[in-house]
Amino acid sequence: MNKEERLELAEILFPNIEHSREYYEEAYPKRNLSDNAMVTRFGPSPTGFVHMGSLFGSFCDYIFAKQTNGVFYLRIEDTDQKRSVENGIDGIFNDLDAFQITPDESARVGGEYDPYIQSERTEIYQTYVKDLICKGLAYPCFMTEEEIAQIREEQEINKTKLGIYGHYAVDRDLSLEEVKEKINNKEEYVIRLKSPGNSNNQIELVDCIKGKMKFPENDMDVVLLKKDGTPTYHLAHVVDDHLMHTTHVIRGDEWVSSIPLHVQLFEVLGFDMPEYAHTAPITKKENGNIRKLSKRKDPEAKVSYYDEVGIPIDAVKLYLATILNSNFEEWYLNNQDKSIDDFTFTFDKMAVGGTLFDLDKLNNISKTYFSRKSGREVYEETLNYAEKFDKDYYELLKENKEDMIQFLSIEKDGARPRKDISKYSDVKDEFSYAIDSIFKSESYSKYDGDKTYDVELILDYLETLDLTVSNEEWFNGVKEFAISHGYAASPKEYKKNPDEFKGHVGDICEALRVMITGRTKSPDLFSIMKVLGKDKIRERVELYKNIVVK
RNA sequence: GGCCAGUUGGUGAAGUGGCUUAACACACUGCCCUUUCACGGCAGCAUUCACGGAUUCGAAUUCCGUACUGGUCACCA
Numbered sequence: 001m002n003k004e005e006r007l008e009l010a011e012i013l014f015p016n017i018e019h020s021r022e023y024y025e026e027a028y029p030k031r032n033l034s035d036n037a038m039v040t041r042f043g044p045s046p047t048g049f050v051h052m053g054s055l056f057g058s059f060c061d062y063i064f065a066k067q068t069n070g071v072f073y074l075r076i077e078d079t080d081q082k083r084s085v086e087n088g089i090d091g092i093f094n095d096l097d098a099f100q101i102t103p104d105e106s107a108r109v110g111g112e113y114d115p116y117i118q119s120e121r122t123e124i125y126q127t128y129v130k131d132l133i134c135k136g137l138a139y140p141c142f143m144t145e146e147e148i149a150q151i152r153e154e155q156e157i158n159k160t161k162l163g164i165y166g167h168y169a170v171d172r173d174l175s176l177e178e179v180k181e182k183i184n185n186k187e188e189y190v191i192r193l194k195s196p197g198n199s200n201n202q203i204e205l206v207d208c209i210k211g212k213m214k215f216p217e218n219d220m221d222v223v224l225l226k227k228d229g230t231p232t233y234h235l236a237h238v239v240d241d242h243l244m245h246t247t248h249v250i251r252g253d254e255w256v257s258s259i260p261l262h263v264q265l266f267e268v269l270g271f272d273m274p275e276y277a278h279t280a281p282i283t284k285k286e287n288g289n290i291r292k293l294s295k296r297k298d299p300e301a302k303v304s305y306y307d308e309v310g311i312p313i314d315a316v317k318l319y320l321a322t323i324l325n326s327n328f329e330e331w332y333l334n335n336q337d338k339s340i341d342d343f344t345f346t347f348d349k350m351a352v353g354g355t356l357f358d359l360d361k362l363n364n365i366s367k368t369y370f371s372r373k374s375g376r377e378v379y380e381e382t383l384n385y386a387e388k389f390d391k392d393y394y395e396l397l398k399e400n401k402e403d404m405i406q407f408l409s410i411e412k413d414g415a416r417p418r419k420d421i422s423k424y425s426d427v428k429d430e431f432s433y434a435i436d437s438i439f440k441s442e443s444y445s446k447y448d449g450d451k452t453y454d455v456e457l458i459l460d461y462l463e464t465l466d467l468t469v470s471n472e473e474w475f476n477g478v479k480e481f482a483i484s485h486g487y488a489a490s491p492k493e494y495k496k497n498p499d500e501f502k503g504h505v506g507d508i509c510e511a512l513r514v515m516i517t518g519r520t521k522s523p524d525l526f527s528i529m530k531v532l533g534k535d536k537i538r539e540r541v542e543l544y545k546n547i548v549v550k
Numbered sequence: 551g552g553c554c555a556g557u558u559g560g561u562g563a564a565g566u567g568g569c570u571u572a573a574c575a576c577a578c579u580g581c582c583c584u585u586u587c588a589c590g591g592c593a594g595c596a597u598u599c600a601c602g603g604a605u606u607c608g609a610a611u612u613c614c615g616u617a618c619u620g621g622u623c624a625c626c627a
Contacts (some may be wrong), residue, residue: 077627078627079626080625082626145625148625156551163624192625210555215553216553236627252621253621257555257623259554260553278555280556283620290619292620327563353557360577361562364576418587418588490585491584504585505585507585508585510585520586520587524585
């Protein structure tokens with residue numbers, strides 16, 4: 001086809017495309033940002049929920065844009081109708097909102113480079129493809145699915161490279177007359193790239209994360225526009241990231257194999273290349289095999305899981321930050337007063353291989369998170385959680401607000417706060433002694449020891465109990481009581497001459513603790529007793545007597 | 551099968567030719583502190599970096615080969 005014929009073909013194929021590519025080049029001018037500012041984007045398809053891996057990706061996008069005073073935008077990649085789910089877009093916004101990963105530009109807040117939904121940009125893609133047709137760099141292809149399947153079969157038998165390229169691309173050199181005839185016959189077609197590449201040539205590319213990579217040049221005549229005129233991911237990616245002036249394409253490494261294609265598309269379209277950063281997948285080990293975290297199989301892959309289980313979002317973000325940059329964790333440990341925003345993340349500290357998702361570590365991070373919160377903060381956050389997931393407990397928390405805060409505040413101050421909670425849902429169990437009705441209904445059923453304690457001894461002790469003194473005075477009192485009842489004043493003393501004593505102070509404390517809290521471990525006993533008050537203490541000891549001793 | 555990448559303790563990893571008889575953190579084990587449980591402290595947990603070869607005075611770090619793992623090869627993204 002000569003030039004005139006190509007122009008005629010372009011008009012036949014795209015009679016409704018009026019604008020030239022220059023029109024869009026002007027409509028989407030370069031961003032006015034400083035040189036080192038990064039423009040990043042998150043491009044999910046609206047399949048409903050955000051997957052942990054995508055969340056991680058968007059977190060990267062957000063962080064890099066933010067720390068360079070750049071722009072992070074959200075672009076919905078819905079070029080495949082089959083994949084779209086009802087309210088899928090809302091689901092994406094909700095999950096991002098929950099994690100406070102807020103795009104500067106999106107379908108919701110708008111922006112200068114809108115629309116931010118690919119299905120609304122069809123004309124733009126077609127404009128560029130029309131231009132490619134004029135230049136002889138793309139062509140309509142009328143092959144049917146059956147024909148393609150047959151080629152594939154043939155290629156498999158011959159063990160040659162799979163795909164439509166070289167002499168397999170039979171419609172490459174159709175004459176204008178032949179194309180016209182097929183169109184008149186209502187034959188359906190796609191638009192393919194007329195790849196100028198040769199797979200014997202090598203291309204080289206430096207990925208921000210993976211470093212230098214070499215590939216054979218692309219020679220596949222890939223589909224640019226599908227039968228229905230919508231673009232494939234490849235075309236949409238190249239056109240949009242050019243027009244929206246993305247500086248860094250951060251995406252999962254399932255895309256690295258299409259790098260040669262994308263490089264070629266940028267060249268063919270005459271665009272400058274953005275930087276690429278391909279992130280390693282978050283993986284999971286199952287039966288000895290490693291695989292990507294799966295939204296269908298793994299509950300923890302769903303972003304909403306953390307909400308339901310009660311792991312604070314900030315803890316999850318802290319965990320994401322530790323897998324984002326390997327040196328973050330140590331920094332955070334040494335800078336306890338700082339936040340994620342104060343850390344400078346870099347690409348070269350990102351993992352190149354897959355990262356195993358470690359719930360143990362997340363739990364630990366979450367524990368530390370809780371330990372740094374005040375009792376009041378833990379109370380408020382737990383209240384919010386309970387309101388959503390445990391209505392009964394929510395009511396009880398409200399009724400017992402002040403006491404609850406006091407209990408949650410025990411052993412919180414000082415350099416070594418307790419670490420006993422990793423989830424909001426732990427509070428109910430861990431602090432079951434804090435709310436009278438829960439304590440009574442459980443009535444020692446959760447006691448995990450095997451001893452039965454001497455109730456009469458404790459009832460005796462209660463006579464001497466004075467809740468107005470200091471912690472030290474109180475403990476001295478317990479010691480005195482211990483000695484006068486044949487117990488050693490310290491475990492050491494007891495260990496020296498076990499036969500001389502019935503036990504030691506610790507045993508008395510343990511008995512008290514179990515009767516009062518129903519558990520063998522708890523925060524500082526005296527603090528708990530002060531909050532409870534003498535009446536409730538006595539009541540519980542009596543309860544123990546009736547239920548356990550009988 | 552082709553192409554691309556990865557392989558450092560149970561886990562995440564640091565490491566870019568000598569400072570490494572391999573950091574740090576999680577998990578686990580033991581001891582200490584302690585009224586208990588936690589917290590915290592100390593110690594233990596890879597004599598060796600998938601394997602084989604090469605380069606070098608010197609290699610986890612460079613090169614080649616092998617094995618294994620993962621990704622990808624759609625009118626899905």
